[in-house]
Amino acid sequence: MTRIITASPVTDVPPVVEEQLEAAERTELKARIKRLMQAQDAILLAHYYTSGDLQDLAVETGGCVSDSLEMARFGHASKARTLLVAGVRFMGETAKILNPEKRVLMPDLGAECSLDLSCPASDFAEFCDQHPDRTVVVYANTSAAVKARADWMVTSSIAVPVVRHLAERGEKILWAPDRYLGDYVRRETGADMVLWQGSCVVHERFKADGIRELKREHPEAAILVHPESPAEVIELADVVGSTTQLINAVRDLPQPTFIVATDNGIFHKMREVAPGKLLLEAPTGGRGATCVSCAHCPWMAMNGLRNLLAVLETGANEVHVDPAVGTRALGSISRMLEFATTRNLALRGRSAD
Numbered sequence: 001m002t003r004i005i006t007a008s009p010v011t012d013v014p015p016v017v018e019e020q021l022e023a024a025e026r027t028e029l030k031a032r033i034k035r036l037m038q039a040q041d042a043i044l045l046a047h048y049y050t051s052g053d054l055q056d057l058a059v060e061t062g063g064c065v066s067d068s069l070e071m072a073r074f075g076h077a078s079k080a081r082t083l084l085v086a087g088v089r090f091m092g093e094t095a096k097i098l099n100p101e102k103r104v105l106m107p108d109l110g111a112e113c114s115l116d117l118s119c120p121a122s123d124f125a126e127f128c129d130q131h132p133d134r135t136v137v138v139y140a141n142t143s144a145a146v147k148a149r150a151d152w153m154v155t156s157s158i159a160v161p162v163v164r165h166l167a168e169r170g171e172k173i174l175w176a177p178d179r180y181l182g183d184y185v186r187r188e189t190g191a192d193m194v195l196w197q198g199s200c201v202v203h204e205r206f207k208a209d210g211i212r213e214l215k216r217e218h219p220e221a222a223i224l225v226h227p228e229s230p231a232e233v234i235e236l237a238d239v240v241g242s243t244t245q246l247i248n249a250v251r252d253l254p255q256p257t258f259i260v261a262t263d264n265g266i267f268h269k270m271r272e273v274a275p276g277k278l279l280l281e282a283p284t285g286g287r288g289a290t291c292v293s294c295a296h297c298p299w300m301a302m303n304g305l306r307n308l309l310a311v312l313e314t315g316a317n318e319v320h321v322d323p324a325v326g327t328r329a330l331g332s333i334s335r336m337l338e339f340a341t342t343r344n345l346a347l348r349g350r351s352a353d
């Protein structure tokens, strides 16, 4: 009898605990980190959802603040021998896959992602085996082992052109792990897709009713939505896009006000590129209601200056990827990169989570 494979429920979501620093401690920590980074030939790759302190430090030290793929690509282009990845585990793994010769360290190896957690490699392999006629397309927010099982890895913006291309060739798709992004891609392309039922604990909490109410109070606002959000939230959007696309929208659109349905860590960069514009968090239901994350990823919040300093002092929290797994995972990533190159699709600005 065929076993029914479903996404692993992610129930053990930690509380959001942000690092709190007095100004003097912040200055001291940054100075010590900078000295050690120089001594160890390290650069800092920080995700848009991490703290403003880490994003500022990345900029001050010549690193990058970006999405997961651009972080890995920036690390690859850099001559630095050590990559400090402030983000979540799959980002450290992707950096290692693209840079196997470099040392990759993370402030906290317990920084997970609910999409990655929902999709254990062994269950996923069994799911794929049950659908041998389908091309396996996985989102960037997956483990190295899941990427290794896939035919393609895609980021949020390139997902639509890749799946459309495959559908035009008559291929049927197995998609994992985000069901909302998968559903969005299916609606955009009309492709035949079976979806893994994972979700992001941040994006699935945005509420269409709350956004409509906020829009009534701010009729001048544009609504920006990340496609990991539910369909009824995406329907309200003026712009649906990846992190970089949403930042560009705040910078480029004429509206003075934006309702933003993605992790609020992104506000740090949005304020920098569009000072003076009013940014409003899309409602999630509130702390006392069904909200787990309240528009901020609890795993991203595990990154801070204190634990970044600790890994530089001790060399702890190095990311390792089995070389055979890494080689296979690189195949699915490279397929996407080659597709982007041949189609002249800029991945910068069309990026991942």
Ligand code: SF4
Pocket: 049, 088, 112, 113, 114, 115, 141, 200, 201, 202, 203, 263, 297, 298, 299, 300, 353
């Ligand atoms: S915000 Fe969501 S998709 Fe991004 S790392 Fe956190 S849980 Fe994963």
